[in-house]
Amino acid sequence: MMKKDIITKHLKNHPGRFLLFLVVMLSIAHVTAQTKSKVFIEQADASKYNENISKGMQRLIGHVIIRQDSTLFYCDSAWLNSKTNSFEAFNNVHIRVNDTVSVYCDRLIYNGDTKIAELFDHVKLLDRNTILTTEHLIYNRITKTALYGAGGKIVNKENTLTSVIGLYFTPIRTFHFRKDVVLVNPDQETYSDTLIYNTNTEIAYFVGPTVIRSEENTIYCENGWYDTKNDLSKLNRRPRISNTEQIIVADSLDYDNALSSGKAYGRVEITDTVHNLIIQGNYGEFWDKRGKAFVTDSVVAITFDEKDSLFIHADTFWVHFDKERQAKMMSAYYGVRFFRTNLQGKCDSLVYRVSDSTIRLYEAPVLWSGKNQLTADSISIAIVNNQVDSLVMYNSAFIISKDSTDTFNQIKGKNMVAYFKRNELTSIDVDGNAQTVYFVREDDGFLIGINLAEASTMQIRVSNNEVQNIIYHSSPTETMYPQDKVSNKQTILKGFIWQEYLRPRKKQDIFLTPKVLK
Secondary structure: OOHHHHHHHHHHHOHHHHHHHHHHHHHHHHHHHOOOOOOEEEEOOEEEEOOOOOOOEEEEEEEEEEEEOOEEEEEEEEEEEOOOOEEEEEEEEEEEOOOOEEEEEEEEEEEOOOOEEEEEEEEEEEEOOEEEEEEEEEEEOOOOEEEEOOOEEEEEOOEEEEEOEEEEEOOOOEEEEEEEEEEEOOOEEEEEEEEEEEOOOOEEEEOOOEEEEEOOOEEEEOEEEEEOOOOEEEEEOOOEEEOOOEEEEOOEEEEEOOOOEEEEEEEEEEEEOOOOEEEEEEEEEEEOOOOEEEEEEEEEEEEOOOOOOEEEEEEEEEEEEOOOOOEEEEEEEEEEEEEEOOEEEEEEEEEEEOOOOEEEEEOOOEEEEOOEEEEOOEEEEEEEOOEEEEEEEEOOEEEEEEOOOOOEEEEEEOEEEEEEEOOEEEEEEEEEEEEEEEEEEOOOOOEEEEEEEEEEEEEEEEEOOEEEEEEEEOOOEEEEEOHHHOOOOOOOOOOOOOOHHHOOOOHHHHHOOHHHHO
């Protein structure tokens, strides 16, 4: 096995030992480059040599103060070895590193050559507003680092952090935590495998799988940072924000925990788990407390159904949520196109009311169902049990179905209501200025004649997307003409526009422009 593989394996299996090894190696490198300094006795109530234990061994008792360079060591008693330039201190041990950093413990082993202190039992490191507590700590005076490998706790203002392994760089006041990391503050709790925390900025950096839990949401990410002071986060590598009603996923997220709002970048998905609604795009913004969100850039909304799903594309989608954070209304703006196996359409804008499952189409809407093309000034679609139940066509209602290569059956009126059963068109009610052009044929397709009719209202029965019969009401006029007795102009009702080239034939077509579809 190569040396690199051995180190990698050791790091994975024994991260605490590896960090200790790293600190020691850094210390040795520094010692090699620096002049060694001796450990001196500054004060002791009593002292005596004991050559029986070790040559140069000295026992110090009472108010002991030991100095090396500018660092002072305080304790109740100590064994000092002048030959090895080291000592062991007991009870009320205190290392005064500098004006801001002090370390306390019950027992200390110190090597004056490597300048490494190993502290045991009730260890406490103080650095301004930061308190580190553990049962075992290694402090390196050269690298100015403190390492624990068997569990530690850090308290910094309102933040409390615990982990199995921790490495503190005192000059830049930065902690590196490993294994079972927990960060707790008044707003949320963070659980991570690896976390870096700066006590000056109070920013926590995530460099591994991380879960952040607040009262309202749970966040998962594998990279990013959390500003505990300002309650802001930047999350990367497909972070996920979820609660019982919603899931938000993106390549990266900017999140304001105080406002419960954020911005989502790249492969954005907002899911309403209650109503099986998902919106996908490349950019989005959301405001939980205000109950709204929008998604844009290659956006598509999908309403899921076991048998058939509805796919809607537009330039921008807005979603409005109720107090329970369930979607109550979705609005789509500009260039709307949608696809479902038995229903396709286009319009300029669309409103989907989730509460009553109605879809309203505005600005020159066109619907296609089987062989039928439906148009009006606006159209409302009612969905029941995830199936089209009925649709209402308001003003200038027009239904066209192709009869042959160049002939079309047509129904026109002021308003229409179309009814569906199992997603199939079954009947149509026409109200106001009803007109029809219908090519009557034998079963073998032979043309019998052309039926032209007008009435105030009428009912049309449909089966297998074919007109079966028409019932006229209120002073109807109906005439059956032979084909050679009717001009082409008479067979085309005013307002006729055949727009089949705009029809999405598959769900991918909703992203294509009309020019491409044509």
